[in-house]
Amino acid sequence: MDVGRLVAGRYRLRGRVGAGAMGVVWQALDERLDRVVALKQLVVPEGADPVAAVGRAAREARIAARLQHPNAVTVHDVVQDEGKPVLVMEYLPARTLAELIARGPLPAERVATIGAQVAGALAAAHAAGIVHRDVKPGNVLLTDDGTAKITDFGIARAVGDVTVTRTGLLAGTPAFLSPEVARGGEPVHASDVFALGGTLYAAVEGRPPFGDGDNAIALLHAVAAGRFPPPTRAGPLTDVLAELLRTDPAARPTMAQAADRLRALTATRPAATRLDLNPADLAPRPPDRSPAAPPTAPAPAWSADPQRAHPTALAPRPARTGRVGLVAVAAAAVVGLVVLALVLTNGNRSADDTAGASAPAPSATTAASAPGDDPGPARLEQAVAEYYALLPKNTAQAWDRLGPGLRAQGRPQYEKSWREVKALTVSSPPATAGADTVTVGIDLTGPGGGKTRESHRLRLVVQGGTPLIDADEVLSSQRIDDADDDHEDKKKDDDRKRGGGKSGEG
Known part of the structure; x- marks a missing residue:
């Protein structure tokens, strides 16, 4: 791709914005609608079928396009260029959370602010049946006004990133995978919850929970074991991270509950500085009807370094019956x-919005x-x-x-x-x-x-x-x-005609 080039007959390239493991991002002008967009040319893994990659990207883009949320980057279109899939997305002048982390750890209060927004968007996605699959600091965009947006829904699956290939080699980094995915399981909603926890952990500590070494296989084993040091800089975020990073997927909160926990940490801040919240999030919300974590024995919040004989443990919290992000349910609309x-x-x-303070919340x-x-x-x-x-x-x-x-x-x-x-x-x-x-x-x-x-x-x-x-x-x-199907129908029709002619001749 070169500046000035026209892609798919309508997107005029203006300049390269950045590049990552999954593709190169360009700023472009949609000449048909006269709007600035971002074009992401996806990298097709070596040895992969480019036609199949284009098909996967198109399917994932169609799913992602269903989500419309103020904290999620909107997908407008998916096109082909030189046989490679190109995503057309909302253009957002922003930095990634990964860029900020590279400069050093962020204050816990700011991380809670970012996490509340991202969790709200992911809760909306989950309510719409969408699993992100690749939540990590590089996929969180931050604007100058404090808005955080999550991007690249489903792209990891579309291009084969963070997977074990047919040759047994690892593609991508597993630093933010959940233990169940590292063991070979399919990503589910709970996997996104863990990945969000890992992302916020990295933001407040300055490094991912399982480290960021170059040996991807060793890192994968560490993730699968679920052992990492407890945070030391998280402050009020510590309990929330403990919940999000539980090894057992069933013991983690839902994404809507995670959004509630994070919003609660920002509730005492002056309204003028609460850039993490959208107006819709401030409205009264119906109770969370997602299944709460089973009231079993408390799961370890994390497996601390091997020297610690007794890892910290937190009892699962009951689901809150008060505010549960309107965006979460609004996602059902999406x-x-x-x-x-x-x-x-x-x-x-009229939903039963009340639940006794001491009695367990009804299903x-x-x-x-x-x-x-x-x-x-x-x-x-x-x-x-x-x-x-x-x-x-x-x-x-x-x-x-x-x-x-x-x-x-x-x-x-x-x-x-x-x-x-x-x-x-x-x-x-x-x-x-x-x-x-x-x-x-x-x-x-x-x-x-x-x-x-x-x-x-x-x-x-x-x-x-x-x-x-x-x-x-x-x-x-x-x-x-x-x-x-059309070919098969035509073949059957031709066979019938041939069969009819023969019986007529006989």
Whole structure:
């Protein structure tokens, strides 16, 4: 790429902004819309199929584009240039958190400010079924006015970064991986929580939890073991880091809960200096209905250096029933094509926002239903089937079948998210996967006729015996190649014609 060059017929390169392990970033002018954008030309790993890399990048970009949040960099488009994928993103004059850390540790108060914003964006992504997969200081952008934005959603998977290749070699750095991913597991929401903890640890201590040595394999082993020294500069952040960096994924807080913890640390600061908070975050919020960590034996906050015989341990905190980031639930709204908000039957519901100070917080299902209201697996599956039978045409009736978690997005946003969907068919029938969980496969047809096949996990709540779809997680999303289907149909048609001719001649 060179300055002045036109990419994809509309993006005029103005200058190179920076480069990293996954690509080179340019500032460009979108001549069609007359706006400044950032172009990221992704690096295709040596020996990888560039066509497959372009396809992966396009799929990940489509997923990332569903997220619209003030603390997440917006993805506008994905194009090809010289056979390589190029992401078109919001341009943001900013420095990375990694650049700041390179100058020395940051004050704990400032780190809490940054963490509150990033956690809010990630909570919104999680509510929309999006896993970032590569949360690290280099992917956190900071502007001069104190705004923090997370970028590069899903790009690690698109280009094969931070993975073990077919030859057994490690690509990328595992410094901010979670232990379960370092052991070969698939990144999930809890993995992002750990990575955020590692990012904030690095910001306040000046180095990642597991060090930053050049031997990636040795570092991977250290991450997998989950042992690192406790922070010494974290101050009020110490307890929060202990929760985020628990080795057991089930013992970590949800990202929405993490955002709450971090916001609480900034609550005593003067309003004029609270640049970490967005106006939406200051509004009263409904209770967090994400499953709380199980009340099992307390997990070690960290495994300190080997000389310490007794690592620090903290008991899991119960989920807060007060404010739970509006952005977190608002992300459910961002379920653009991903908005597989699931719920059933009419019914305005007022959520039970109160919980006794000493009594354990009720689960989403028990809070909405009385004893004997359990509809059973068949009714849950029927509720999901009936919901999708209404879409994408009857969004008004479908809206009546949503629970409070998905309704938090607002009806205008919900209806907007379905306008780009021209048709929907169920590819895999609803099947219960738990007491309040149903999995389902759907095929979505876009305005241009392109089809996407997605697998979803839906969580339902019950009110008055009626199941309502309250949360939606996208487990997978892939473009369906209609060309093979068309070819097969044509082949069958030709065979029928040939067969008919022969019988006529006989």
